[in-house]
Amino acid sequence: MHTPPGMIGAAVLSALVALAAGVLLAAAARHRAGPHRQAYALLAVAGAVALLTLLCGLAVALNRSGQWPQDPQGVGWPSVIACGTAVSGLLFCLGLLRMPGVAGSVGSAARLALDGVILGTALWFVGWVLTSEPTRLLGDATPTACPAILVGSVSAALSTGLAVIMVLRVSAPRRGLAVLAVGITVATFGGLGLAAGLCQAGRTVTSVSAVALAVGLLAAALAVHRTDLPGEVAIDVIRHDGEYAVVPMAAMVGSAIYHLVAGGRFDLLGVVAGSVQGFALVARQYLTLHEARAYARQLAEREAHFRQLAHTDALTGLANxxxxxxxxxxxxxxxxxxxxxxxxxxxxxxxxxxxxxxxxxxxxxxxxxxxxxxxxxxxxxxxxxxxxxxxxxxxxxxxxxxxxxxxxxxxxxxxxxxxxxxxxxxxxxxxxxxxxxxxxxxxxxxxxxxxxxxxxxxxxxxxxxGAYDQLLRRRTTLEHELRGAIERDELRLVFQPVASLPSVRPVGAEALLRWRHPELGNVGPDEFIPLAEECGMIAKLGAWVLHQACHQLSRWLADGHDVWVSVNVSPRELHAPEYVVQVTEALRAHHVPPQRLVLEVTEHAVATDLDELIRRLTALRLTGVRIALDDFGAGYSSLGQLRRLPIDILKIDHGLVAEHEPVRPVGRDGPAFAPMVDIVMRLGHQLGLEVIAEGVTTPTELAAVVAAGCRFGQGALFGWGVPAEHLEAMLEAATSAGARPSRSAPEQVKPGVGHETPEPVNQNVGSVDSSHEMRQA
Incomplete structure (x- = not known):
């Protein structure tokens, strides 16, 4: 009997399609690179085995003319086909497990494989119940003459279960992996059908199975060839593992109950399938528990690590x-x-x-x-x-x-x-x-x-x-109250006279800032001035002092008093770019001649930035004001710096006047003098500077500085800081005294030795130009 033409056409079509699939799989495996190339190689080998199985089955089918449905001598070929299907199915499973993004570790691959075994065993068990006695869903077409088909059915069930698990677990997009899984499932079941058809099912089953095997291979090849990396497979040991264990187990229990109710019996195959399912479930749960414990340990270690980081400084490694x-x-x-x-x-x-x-x-x-x-x-x-x-x-x-x-x-x-x-x-x-x-x-x-x-x-x-608390509270209170002291009219200026020597006439004054708080009382400048520098209020206070001093000076000049006023300048003010403009505006606003204003700079300002200080002082002198270096001899300035500084006046620190006992010149009679004051006087005159002796408190000190040639003095002997009206009264008294005849003028104490009475000194204070005196040495 000749082979039917339909079977020949199916065989040719199947062969061509399968060859095309093999070529695509080989090309995909060849062009894929990287660490996951082995997965594509396994899929290509599995496809080649399936292709050889198909070609072998088609050759056997075409060579059988009339020997259908069963040829006892040809029973070996269906076994070969079944074994080839089993091998290709196992290779397909290994390839799936090795696909990139599927299993990141051996444990993940083992869990996926066990899930596939659980689902595949359930599928096989259900199929066994439906095809065995008493159901016999396939009837006479049930292959009973080829025991090797059993191996093929197991492989088909396992590959199908693994494919289903992967499709269900993979994250979107899952289309490529789904096509690959469906192709592998169809190919393995096609191979199983091909073996069954050759065994005893007949030409129709053989032809349909061959076509199915070829189509499945083509689908798998296209998925591998066109699909990039599949999505990451979600392996959640907490939420999703139970579903994949309960559903297959429920299917097995339901099919077993049906089998018993229908009068069936469980032979060795059914017991083996149930045992495999049980062991697979136990192994899967053990792996899940092991993974959960490892995950918990990892979380504990990370928690300890982050807790350590939370309590450790990253730069130094010390505690934070x-x-x-x-x-x-x-x-x-x-x-x-x-x-x-x-x-x-x-x-x-x-x-x-x-x-x-x-x-x-x-x-x-x-x-x-x-x-x-x-x-x-x-x-x-x-x-x-x-x-x-x-x-x-x-x-x-x-x-x-x-x-x-x-x-x-x-x-x-x-x-x-x-x-x-x-x-x-x-x-x-x-x-x-x-x-x-x-x-x-x-x-x-x-x-x-x-x-x-x-x-x-x-x-x-x-x-x-405990006293620190009180200091801190007072400091905080002072800082808070100082910010509104100007607005509340709590600040005032007092003026300490600068006297011309030896006449002891007031020719100038130093403006000193005082603060009287209604609750705190008098707050000393040594307490609130450093605080103002730290909290950034010194510029505001300095501007207020400058304008108040210029205002008072303008009034004195308008009243005909020949006087100058000096104002202390902090280093922060001096280094501010806008300070020169502030001084110019104050002079213009109050109509004060620039030479009547003296700006006093402490030696502490010299220690900050000498070059910048020289630029600032030069700019200030260009406005016409005079510059005085205060507290000379008790700070940081050196002779080299003194030559560079653009200053007009040296104010000798009171320590040089008070801490040294005046001495008498060797071999000469006359008033004693202070050696350090004498040295500074000579130095100042050599540099073209006027010198003012500060801190003169006793007649002996006055005699010493006069003997050294000092023309101006300042200190308690000439008066402390007094309000403006008091100094104005002193100026008027000096002017009046200078205008009287000499017989009625008050005697001025001329310093001498012992208790000698000095001669009276009469000078017209009103005719003296203090600025001119200051510039003459």
């Missing part, structure tokens, strides 16, 4: 503020004795400004290393932020003081950097528990002690004292 607070609360709960040291690096801001933040970070890291290396076991060092550190020590104040002294020396050493060493000092505040452990109170006390150490000169250790 949270870590310090945790340790402080632990000490408070245990009621153990501990002492807290607050540390602040003096001048660290200049390191960042001048050397850069990289150098600053390197210095901070070195500070952390030095702290760790010089603490006792159990003590804790922390970085609170910026250049502020803290050390928590167990023990008493005495031990803490020893450690603080050591840290003061260790942290004050040089910090070697590529561009040169960095030198810093450190201020330390020390505080311990009070009556009861209180973390917030301890932190506050340590901070107060640290602030007090910085206020008292830095590079020192200060222990907390």
């Amino acid at each position: 503020r949270r870590g310090l607070l945790r340790a402080l609360h632990r000490c408070a709960e245990e009621a153990t004795g501990c002492v807290l040291l607050g540390l602040d690096l003096d001048g660290f801001k200049h390191v960042n400004d001048m050397r850069g933040h990289d150098v600053g970070d390197a210095v901070l890291a070195e500070v952390g290393q030095r702290l760790r290396g010089n603490l006792r076991p159990g003590d804790l060092a922390a970085r609170l932020g910026g250049d502020e550190f803290a050390v928590l020590m167990h023990g008493g104040p005495t031990e803490a003081g020893v450690v603080a002294e050591r840290l003061l020396k260790v942290l004050g050493g040089g910090y070697e950097q590529p561009e040169g060493p960095v030198f810093l000092s450190v201020s330390i505040g020390l505080a311990g528990w009070t009556d009861q452990p209180d973390v917030e109170l301890l932190l506050r006390h340590a901070d107060l002690a640290l602030r007090y150490a910085k206020q008292r000169g830095k590079n020192r250790i200060e222990r907390y004292d």
